[in-house]
Amino acid sequence: MASTVSSLQLALIAAVCSCHLVPTEAGFPWVEPTEGEPWPAPQQADMYPSFYFVNPAKIRFRTTRHSCADLEDAIGRTLQTLRDLAASHGVRAGRRPRSVVSGSLRERRTRVAASANRRRSRKRGESRRASSPRLHHDVEVWMDGMCDEKMMPSATMDEQYSIKINVPDSPGRAQIISDSLWGAYRGLETFTQLIYFSEKHGQFHLRQGIIRDFPRYAHRGLMLDTSRHFLSVSSIKATLELMAFNKFNVFHWHLVDDPSFPFVSVTFPNLSGKGAYRPDMVYTLDDVADIIEFARRRGIRVVPEVDTPGHVRSWGAGADNLLTVCYNETTGQPDGTFGPLDPTKGSTYRFVRRLLEEVTTRFPDKYIHLGGDEVFFGFPCWLSNPDVQAWMEKLNISTAEEVEKAYMQRLLRLVKRLPAKPEYVIWQDVVDNNITVQPDTIVHVWKGGADGWQQEADKVTSLGHRTIISSCWYLNYINYGVDWPQYYECEPEDFNGTLVQKSLLLGGEACMWGEFVDDTNLISRTWPRAAAVAERLWSAKEVSDAEVARPRMEEHRCRLLRRGYAVEPANGPGFC
């Protein structure tokens, strides 16, 4: 009979119990990793205090209802992960595990069980463990819905799943059950995380019990910035892989910005031709398609950002008459620098429309991020330019804020008329500057840091906009020491507002801006810190105490490291 204690409670108890605080030195308590605790924590998990001995390399998955190429592909990757896991401890597929019996503490009636291992255990004075039915290393993948060819993950995809391992109504069986392909992906990942190598027994264990899991938020993103430093396609794929391990589902690609324009546009090849750092520091047509496909196969949406009218300096290299010419106040002549997009010219809007038409065609996600942040840096330039001055007079406006508003409103109108009919996300600045946007606009809150964003979230949602939070999840702001708890403990609903307002919260994004990050340190610096955000966005609101999470984080860090990703230490002294 399975324990009926609430999954959450059990998870917490298990976590606390396995945390042996060895005071190694002032300030850095020793963190003992948990064993087989999934990250992010499932919504509900009734896990038994018992386990199977398994050989990860021998596990097989059987799709018993629907299947498709994408699911088979995900299963193939999972098998590889399990084979690598086995190999990392010298266990090969051909070799039988020393025993395949459970260590159940509840089922006292025994069957067989004369393995050397168990004799050793008894010698050590451990309680005699009884076996449950054999697990034949066969895992059933039951996907109730169909999966079509090349299904795209979306803002409304269904990611819920269940896992049952040796439950009373299916003794000896392991099942991953979902309605959708996306749920199957998430379930396969969780399943692999239930397997761990027990140093004590010198064997792999598979935990037993029931998991019912679903995300708290639909939008769980990570933003990378490929303009300030170029990131290779392989770095981006490594990030996507790690995102999938953490159940992130949105890759927000901050494609271009002031320093460089690495996105190869078919419509305007000069943009990257002249605006990229180097000819080889670009994302070609194939690269972009490759990244989108890689993400799709992991249930991750790719939301591209084309930030205007500011943050566009690199566009100027490959496009004439697009940026505002800045004038010297004293001489009344162009000063040789350029500002935001020139809002006075029809050609500017035609250019942006054609570029966005291409982007929204090549990126299949329904959403595009339109930026709109920090335009104020360009205000002096706008106001210095005689054409802008004349245009302002014509429109009867007198401030740079109104220029910004005029640009943004025209931009939003043209976006709505694009053939792809995209929905859009904008940075909070647009709303802060009182620019009227469509009610269905998603507002991305990024200012205010850990404590200052709550008022903004209240304001944005009270205006009826859906919201994404990033303020407290700027991973680029590194600190000395254990800093993931500050990300972990930022609760996105901690703002004043009605339930209706809170229902407008779609989720959030961890942001890794690129000022100091390139291929050399992207992975080690982003991870496992981003995992803290992943759990906040996926798991139940109550799973919120970093001290409780610490041993699970320690295990998770080791898990990511073992999978071949150079993710940095999470908690201080220790080893994996």
Place this chain on the structure above:
Amino acid sequence: MASTVSSLQLALIAAVCSCHLVPTEAGFPWVEPTEGEPWPAPQQADMYPSFYFVNPAKIRFRTTRHSCADLEDAIGRTLQTLRDLAASHGVRAGRRPRSVVSGSLRERRTRVAASANRRRSRKRGESRRASSPRLHHDVEVWMDGMCDEKMMPSATMDEQYSIKINVPDSPGRAQIISDSLWGAYRGLETFTQLIYFSEKHGQFHLRQGIIRDFPRYAHRGLMLDTSRHFLSVSSIKATLELMAFNKFNVFHWHLVDDPSFPFVSVTFPNLSGKGAYRPDMVYTLDDVADIIEFARRRGIRVVPEVDTPGHVRSWGAGADNLLTVCYNETTGQPDGTFGPLDPTKGSTYRFVRRLLEEVTTRFPDKYIHLGGDEVFFGFPCWLSNPDVQAWMEKLNISTAEEVEKAYMQRLLRLVKRLPAKPEYVIWQDVVDNNITVQPDTIVHVWKGGADGWQQEADKVTSLGHRTIISSCWYLNYINYGVDWPQYYECEPEDFNGTLVQKSLLLGGEACMWGEFVDDTNLISRTWPRAAAVAERLWSAKEVSDAEVARPRMEEHRCRLLRRGYAVEPANGPGFC
């Protein structure tokens, strides 16, 4: 005729001139790398505003006075570096460079010169450049002193060297001149740094002129901590390689500490056998010898640290009766924890003596680091222990400080009697606690951070002790943004004191403590930040302005990256 402007001035002018500040965005000015500027900056460099075109893969070195296996080995490595450099730009050894002429602006009389490249240059309206004599890709390595087999670098080694490339008295010749093997090493490194790929000309350039160089300080160290996290031998070797590129000459190996004991002692194999994190997370006899030899061949001393009487928790696993048993005040019984080494037992000192005897035998450097820091963490334990109490009564002492003093004085006495007769370094705590040490003790100042160490340096040197500074060079304390300037601008002589006191300053060490650093992030996090310390310790005191150094740092970072080391960005947005 060579320019006679002071080398330093020229270096500074060149640096300033090549720094094009492109304001890419608020806070992060664009940094244009210099071309062929060595790091750390040579003491004297009269470089001509002209250069040779060279094919790095074709450069050969000829030893024309003394040579030996070590020098040939260093030359072999330099050749490999140059071949790799050539290959990174698609230039092969077999191919002739498009032209091998100088771009001298001074020598107007010409020879030949009809390369396509130069025609292109003229087309671009550049001043017609005249050629100087051909450089036949032969570089003379003139080492005046003998180099014996297996010479060990030492605290008094001679590292000075000169480089002459196409100077008036040797037209068309390139020479690296030194008195010693160590100078030859440093000169070879600087020589490679005078070669750079010119994007403008699509070819490699070799700068011309005279360099006379020598270190400002004899002790230029980097400390790694292999106890809080284990570091692989290959990570340590990568660090040594990068140290050599930056003319560091001391690897301070903080071998063991509270969390783990990875050093395999022949005398006491249980120390690592039970005190290491894992059986494979140790440094075997061969590993240690391998690391010392790798360092030796780059002119780097390896100074091991065996820190006592605190920071020894990991020793307890493999040695009984060595650590002080801590007692519970209320019950008067042992509380299950252990403190510093037990100072009351003769066996403690015998143990330490035997361990140090082994360490000072296996590490050939004349110096050993004896630690002695933060013993106060263990004071409550010492005072709780009845044996310590009885011992204190016997010695007629009443404070834990006096216990520490008694231990340290006995330790220092026994160290002096070791067969290897080592000299020693101690952390400042020992002197702070008014423990009388031998006048020839080297005191390592580590407290106080960027602003607080000056008083300590004054005190230590006024007591007549030689000193090493690390306070402002704790690289483990990471910050968001460009933080190398704070290391760069810490001037070790900025303390009150007489000239005699300042003459006691041997140099300094950058420290990378291991709380949050392991193989995943050691290289990217340590470099290029440590390079800032390298220049402060090698170059003239006047080379001290980080703004001036910035474009040189940018080039240097790219140089290290191009050599295959994943060193993180130094200055903000950009690319290599």
